Amino acid sequence: MSDYLRYTLPYHLSLLSGVVLGLFSLLFVFLFFVSNLKARKEHASVPSSLPWVGTKPELFSAIRANFRGLIDSVNLFTQGYRKYSKADEIYVVPTWTKGPQVILPPSMGQWLSSRPDAILNAKDCTFETAQFTYTVGHPEITSNDMIDLLIKRELTKKTGALNDVILQEIEGSMEGIFGTDGEWREVGVFDSLTRTVGRAANRIFVGKELCSNMDFVMAGTHFARDISVSSYILHLFPKFMKPVVAWFATIPNRRHSGIAMKYLKPLIRQRIADMKQKAADPTYAWEEPNDFITWMVRESFKRNTEDETSVYALAYRVVLLNFAAITTTTIMSTNALLDIWSSPNSEELVAALREEAQHVLHEHNGEWTKAAVAKLHRLDSAIRESARISGVGGTAMARRVRTDDGITLPNGLVVPKNSTVGVSMDGLHFDEAYYDRVNEFDPFRFSRPREEPGYGDKPRANEDLVTTSVHWLPFSHGIHACPGRFFAANNIKMILAQILLNYDIQPFPSRPPNISLGDISVVPVKATMMIRRRNVKA
Numbered sequence: 001m002s003d004y005l006r007y008t009l010p011y012h013l014s015l016l017s018g019v020v021l022g023l024f025s026l027l028f029v030f031l032f033f034v035s036n037l038k039a040r041k042e043h044a045s046v047p048s049s050l051p052w053v054g055t056k057p058e059l060f061s062a063i064r065a066n067f068r069g070l071i072d073s074v075n076l077f078t079q080g081y082r083k084y085s086k087a088d089e090i091y092v093v094p095t096w097t098k099g100p101q102v103i104l105p106p107s108m109g110q111w112l113s114s115r116p117d118a119i120l121n122a123k124d125c126t127f128e129t130a131q132f133t134y135t136v137g138h139p140e141i142t143s144n145d146m147i148d149l150l151i152k153r154e155l156t157k158k159t160g161a162l163n164d165v166i167l168q169e170i171e172g173s174m175e176g177i178f179g180t181d182g183e184w185r186e187v188g189v190f191d192s193l194t195r196t197v198g199r200a201a202n203r204i205f206v207g208k209e210l211c212s213n214m215d216f217v218m219a220g221t222h223f224a225r226d227i228s229v230s231s232y233i234l235h236l237f238p239k240f241m242k243p244v245v246a247w248f249a250t251i252p253n254r255r256h257s258g259i260a261m262k263y264l265k266p267l268i269r270q271r272i273a274d275m276k277q278k279a280a281d282p283t284y285a286w287e288e289p290n291d292f293i294t295w296m297v298r299e300s301f302k303r304n305t306e307d308e309t310s311v312y313a314l315a316y317r318v319v320l321l322n323f324a325a326i327t328t329t330t331i332m333s334t335n336a337l338l339d340i341w342s343s344p345n346s347e348e349l350v351a352a353l354r355e356e357a358q359h360v361l362h363e364h365n366g367e368w369t370k371a372a373v374a375k376l377h378r379l380d381s382a383i384r385e386s387a388r389i390s391g392v393g394g395t396a397m398a399r400r401v402r403t404d405d406g407i408t409l410p411n412g413l414v415v416p417k418n419s420t421v422g423v424s425m426d427g428l429h430f431d432e433a434y435y436d437r438v439n440e441f442d443p444f445r446f447s448r449p450r451e452e453p454g455y456g457d458k459p460r461a462n463e464d465l466v467t468t469s470v471h472w473l474p475f476s477h478g479i480h481a482c483p484g485r486f487f488a489a490n491n492i493k494m495i496l497a498q499i500l501l502n503y504d505i506q507p508f509p510s511r512p513p514n515i516s517l518g519d520i521s522v523v524p525v526k527a528t529m530m531i532r533r534r535n536v537k538a
């Protein structure tokens, strides 16, 4: 028998590999057909009078156009902007994750930014793009108001007042990763900033003990990455196949959110118990931490549904908060660091930024108070300019039409229910009508006017990092402008100021390029930098 097996094994193996290959080929062809049908249906929902970019009369034209939207979207958005937006016309871009995007010209930006959710919905769009139903689940938690409310009512109001504890975490993280001995080290830019941003923000989200636990912090950021990856896969499939595909595609999502939940649940259970005991007995020897968990538990005491009060639901909200906060902040920090240290005159630029940080810190007795961070005008401008030139691109202010009869745009065109409308971020960020020398990274573009004599007397639009406009859109604009931007901007400025004050980075010979993926531009996550401590610690 064993001789027979040995003799026939190669034959059986080749037969098996043939069958497997055949099955995969069949699956591929099936997917291609099904995806093309799905894409055709989506494309047909857009008013036929509108011009498209990125489509051609060719076999399987719909799925091939979407594929072009996956690999070449920056180019498509820019082409469309130059040809149509500049002529005040509307155009359509095929995308992989959002379906066809109806792109409005700048003249309709302000109108778009102020439409109420009942007509043009922001969350419908985010949820569909990231396939929240499958990648995140828990619709009762994701569509609840508690996170947005607490960011606006608590986090933003306290931003600045908690900088002393945030600084401790920034310093602790940097000393651990960059060293204190003055030796040059090669470290990943994105990785080191993820850890620092994650630890600093989580100091305010979950408190001192958990924020420096990298198993927890990295699980949160991996969960954010898992959501993107699994959503890209799911966009390939028609609705009826998604539940099955999602079960496999979201295995990492469940694993990483599970790790974060493992740490969060006991913390929240204990906080609820302590807060209840303190309320019942004011002499109870326990001091309430000033963090997001405390604010959230306090808010949950006013609510009465399971989705707003259970330990699970509250813990899951913190996972979602990490999803919204950490990778976004890390991307903006990474772009700013790469743009500053790759600029042609980076030595002078770094010297000017460092001089500002030293001067401001000295003026504020060595403390990064709210007022001190607000005075970092040059650094603020450099980050804002980096977000303009290296921003994520794609569709900004993307909104889904909610109303059954569709929506009538300002030019009279009716766009049907479930279409997605928005504006082109890169088109606007690179439009000469709003910015001079659009392709140049001009770090002091926004701070230069402030340093001119007599600036105080000039009536000028405020152009700080947190100020959104229809032509500066990294945080979006209007009723859904990112509520976390005050906290994010505060932390990015403190992180970069600490690097300027305490570390040397070797300038990059050229800017490690961002890559275009889906309808966005992604930072080079593998780029490394040479960094050393300046003021060596004993």
Ligand code: HEM
Binding pocket: 122, 123, 147, 148, 151, 155, 321, 324, 325, 326, 328, 329, 330, 332, 397, 398, 473, 474, 475, 476, 477, 479, 480, 481, 482, 483, 484, 485, 487, 488, 489
């Ligand atoms: C540099 C960092 C960040 C960037 C670039 C960013 C960007 C954005 C963008 C583009 C939106 C979509 C707005 C729209 O639909 O028009 C958004 C929404 C949101 N962001 Fe941020 N964000 C950042 C940091 C944060 C942080 C730190 C938090 C939490 C503390 C946060 C919480 C949220 C929430 C809750 C929403 C949903 C708001 C709504 O639907 O009304 N973000 N953000």
